[in-house]
Amino acid sequence: MSPLQILFLNMISSSPPAMGLGVERASNDIMRYPPRSKGGLFTWEVIIDMIYYGxxxxxxxxxxxxxxxxxIGNGNLGQNCNASPFGQECAPNDPTCDPIALEIACHQIYRARGTTFATITYILLIHAYNCRSLRDPIWTMKLYDNKILFWSVFGGLLTAIPTFYIPELNSKVFKQLGMGYExxxxxGAVIIFEIFVEIYKFMKRRYLKPLEIVEGEGLKQQYSLNEYP
Known part of the structure; x- marks a missing residue:
């Protein structure tokens, strides 16, 4: 990935949703949970979550x-593609150099780079909603309940699109090109990621210690961290 792609992921794709999560309201049944551990926020569950999702x-x-x-491509990684989407210039009278092949290879790399960038961007944005709860499935959460989170995710989804299709911005700044079948x-990657997330959360709800204590019932089989009205 290019430096600008990495910077975009840190500043645009990750920071606004993180601020939205920072103003997430408390769940309605928060007083029914046991006190948090004094060991800090990074419990073993959270650490394993980060490793798994990563x-x-x-x-x-x-x-x-x-x-x-x-x-889909021919496997050619090109030469000097970061300098130009057309690849390295052929030396005069060099019969072994094929400028068309070099251009095709670099275009292929630019499209693959754009595909990777878009995959990470859109998964991170959708994953912001997964982060609202350690164990609740995403369909139990109202999308517009947290307006800051909603608009930061929606804005991130739209902001990434011009980086693929505006001439010069895509090839010279972000080192990528517009995509088609990609x-x-x-x-598909976003859907597969969400499937893996929900399977993982289901396993946690099923096998990990419940998070809620209900008076008179001991540990009730209730895992919801976000009971919305």
Missing amino acids: IVLGGLSLANFVIVVYA WGLIV
Whole structure:
């Protein structure tokens, strides 16, 4: 990925949703939970969550890059593609250099790079809603309940699109190109990621210690952290 892509992910795709999560209101049944551990916010559950989600996100992003370059493309990584989407210029009278092949290879890399960038961007934005609860499924949460989070995610989804299709901005600044069929890979990766998230949360609800204490019932089989009216 290019430096500007990484900066975009940190500043645009991650920061506004994080601020939205920072103003997330408390759940209605918060007083029914036991006191939090004094060990800090980074419990073993949270640490394992980060590792698991990171592995799934990284695997899907890498898979999309490999599919574009090797499965659909010809596997040529090009030469000097960061300097120009047309690749390295051929030396005069060099019979071994094929400028068309170099250009195709670099265009292929730029599209694969854009696919990877879009995959990470859109998964991070959708994942912001998963982060509202450690264990609740995403369909139990109202999308517009947290307006700051909603508009930061919606704005992030729209803001990324011009980086792919505005000439010069895409190729010279972000080192990527507009995509076609690759959008199918991106949407597929987002869906697969969400499936993995929900399976993981289901396993936690089923096998981990419940989070809620109800007076007179001991540990009730209730895992909801976000009971919305």
